Amino acid sequence: MTLFRRTRFDMPCRIDIEHSDAFLRAHVELAGGIAINPGDRVRVHGDPIEVAFGDSRVFERTATVERAGPIERLWTRLCGHFEMTELYEVSFSDRRLS
Numbered sequence: 001m002t003l004f005r006r007t008r009f010d011m012p013c014r015i016d017i018e019h020s021d022a023f024l025r026a027h028v029e030l031a032g033g034i035a036i037n038p039g040d041r042v043r044v045h046g047d048p049i050e051v052a053f054g055d056s057r058v059f060e061r062t063a064t065v066e067r068a069g070p071i072e073r074l075w076t077r078l079c080g081h082f083e084m085t086e087l088y089e090v091s092f093s094d095r096r097l098s
Contacts, residue, residue: 006041006066013044013063018056030063039068039076 012031018024028044036042043064051057068076 006068006072008064008066010062010064013042013061015044015049015059015061016056017049017051017059019051020054020056028063030065034065036065037068037073038080039073041066041068 011034014029014031016025016027016029028042030036030042043066044061045063046059046061049057049059
């Protein structure tokens with residue numbers, strides 16, 4: 001295990017895209033159910049994908065996965081925790097303070 005260097009490998013993936021009035025989503029699933037952890041990066045290769053309005057399509061591509069080292073993983077978790085606390089300031093109620 002390295003502290004700073006990233007481990008990189010290629011693998012097949014499935015891309016599921018829907019563009020409709022109910023959903024606008026793109027989901028990537030790596031072959032073999034490989035889990036992605038904080039700090040990891042995934043790059044999907046191939047030509048840009050366009051899906052017309054009202055369509056839903058599935059594509060098979062190759063993805064490069066870069067695993068974060070322990071220090072980068074810890075840093076990502078720490079930063080994510082503090083960024084999450086910014087959401088605590090948001091209120092979705094319709095009450096007003098006078």
